[in-house]
Amino acid sequence: MEKYIINGGKELFGEVTISGAKNAAASILPGTLLVDGIIRISNVPDIHDVQLTLRILEALGAACRYIHRSVVEIDCRKLKSHEVPVQLGVQMRASHFFLGAMLARSGEAGSPLPGGCDFGTRPIDQHLKGFEAMGASVSVQNDCVRIRVPEGKKLHGADIRFDLVTVGATMNLMLAAVLAEGVTVLRNAAKEPHVADLAGFLNAMGADVSGAGTDTVTIRGVKALHGGEYSLIPDQIEAGTYMAAAAAAGGSVKICNVIPPHLSCITAVLKKMNVQVTEGSDFVQVTGDGRLKGTDIETAPYPGFPTDMQPQIGALLCLADGTSSIHEAVWADRFRYLEELKRMGASSEAEGQHALIHGKPGLHGAEMTACDLRAGAAMIIASLATQGKSEIRNIQLIERGYQDITGKLSGLGADIHCERQ
Ligand code: EPU
Numbered sequence: 001m002e003k004y005i006i007n008g009g010k011e012l013f014g015e016v017t018i019s020g021a022k023n024a025a026a027s028i029l030p031g032t033l034l035v036d037g038i039i040r041i042s043n044v045p046d047i048h049d050v051q052l053t054l055r056i057l058e059a060l061g062a063a064c065r066y067i068h069r070s071v072v073e074i075d076c077r078k079l080k081s082h083e084v085p086v087q088l089g090v091q092m093r094a095s096h097f098f099l100g101a102m103l104a105r106s107g108e109a110g111s112p113l114p115g116g117c118d119f120g121t122r123p124i125d126q127h128l129k130g131f132e133a134m135g136a137s138v139s140v141q142n143d144c145v146r147i148r149v150p151e152g153k154k155l156h157g158a159d160i161r162f163d164l165v166t167v168g169a170t171m172n173l174m175l176a177a178v179l180a181e182g183v184t185v186l187r188n189a190a191k192e193p194h195v196a197d198l199a200g201f202l203n204a205m206g207a208d209v210s211g212a213g214t215d216t217v218t219i220r221g222v223k224a225l226h227g228g229e230y231s232l233i234p235d236q237i238e239a240g241t242y243m244a245a246a247a248a249a250g251g252s253v254k255i256c257n258v259i260p261p262h263l264s265c266i267t268a269v270l271k272k273m274n275v276q277v278t279e280g281s282d283f284v285q286v287t288g289d290g291r292l293k294g295t296d297i298e299t300a301p302y303p304g305f306p307t308d309m310q311p312q313i314g315a316l317l318c319l320a321d322g323t324s325s326i327h328e329a330v331w332a333d334r335f336r337y338l339e340e341l342k343r344m345g346a347s348s349e350a351e352g353q354h355a356l357i358h359g360k361p362g363l364h365g366a367e368m369t370a371c372d373l374r375a376g377a378a379m380i381i382a383s384l385a386t387q388g389k390s391e392i393r394n395i396q397l398i399e400r401g402y403q404d405i406t407g408k409l410s411g412l413g414a415d416i417h418c419e420r421q
Contacts, residue, residue: 011251026094037227157182279351337375
């Protein structure tokens with residue numbers, strides 16, 4: 001059992017460097033299955049989800065080799081399987097990206113239904129509907145998905161309109177379409193920076209993808225992809241998490257290796273809360289005195305306010321003046337962290353996808369349990385801003401998505417360490 005121990009109430013100062021984007025790695029690493037050659041990917045975050053993805057690639061027969069902590073070389077030319085091992089696939093949501101990539105590569109793929117953070121049902125019907133439109137047959141049995149192109153047929157382009165905006169299905173269908181015959185058009189597509197990053201990777205290897213980052217993505221199938229090099233974009237949500245930490249604890253933190261336009265929605269909310277944010281070409285500087293003003297937020301697909309920052313800003317609102325409201329429009333059940341923050345004395349009421357938060361100037365240290373990745377980040381943020389000792393358990397959920405969070409926060413002057421029992 002491991003836990004983080006935080007002695008809060010210390011202002012944060014200095015610089016922190018943001019790692020590569022978890023959710024870009026989630027689709028780009030499986031995307032290496034499409035490449036006939038060696039690929040070198042840099043700015044790869046050193047997080048549990050990436051290690052799991054590489055283990056799945058290796059189980060399929062890929063050779064993966066670290067050149068440096070953040071640079072991985074992958075060779076998928078000799079595969080031995082098209083089935084994601086159940087014991088690995090169930091541990092993460094993004095295992096479903098192996099379906100699109102393996103289907104394109106081998107004409108068949110199998111994977112357990114994806115795991116990952118639990119905030120309500122997480123269907124993949126839009127992914128499967130897309131694969132079927134491209135000519136694949138789909139079956140779901142005993143919590144495993146199997147897709148295959150019927151004997152003598154090939155995966156073909158299709159015009160697919162998603163019933164709702166889904167990041168995962170947009171990227172999975174991009175992977176499936178890259179080597180298909182003809183043109184695939186994805187309508188009502190997600191516009192997140194990592195969707196554009198996946199297109200950047202595929203195009204760098206010889207694919208023909210246009211429109212990524214808008215709501216219509218067009219993929220013209222090509223015969224093969226070649227090896228090459230690619231660097232992942234910085235993690236928008238890791239950056240936002242350090243912005244929220246600096247705002248909560250007070251002080252002044254320069255957050256480096258970011259793309260400031262990706263953060264503009266987070267910056268706008270922090271400014272409304274009385275936090276000073278200045279932007280450089282590849283950094284943001286966040287300065288606060290810990291006195292926060294409440295505000296109302298509503299999550300939405302990019303370029304709206306990201307659901308993956310909702311818990312971290314929720315933690316700030318627990319410390320802010322006045323009553324604030326949150327409407328969580330993406331996930332059905334993403335307020336469980338508020339119950340944990342009540343152990344610190346926070347006051348809130350959540351019903352369905354709506355929450356009201358009654359801010360208080362001071363909370364007290366408490367023992368909490370992370371219920372998912374961003375929920376754990378919210379508990380860290382509230383603890384950093386609060387005098388006294390807090391303990392956070394279930395930290396393996398936090399380490400799924402944050403590289404060296406204790407080291408990075410300690411570097412800013414926080415008193416946080418990991419206790420292993
Ligand atoms: N949805 C469906 N059917 C589908 C797919 C999605 O109904 O076939 C619904 C979902 O239930 C949800 C909404 O559509 O209500 C959006 O889901 P989306 O597909 O966009 O989410 P995802 O691809 O499963 C990724 C991130 C999440 C992030 C969401 C939204 C990865 C591995 N995960 O999930 O990240 O919350 O997009 O931006 O990329 C996190 O990093 O903490 C995290 C949970």
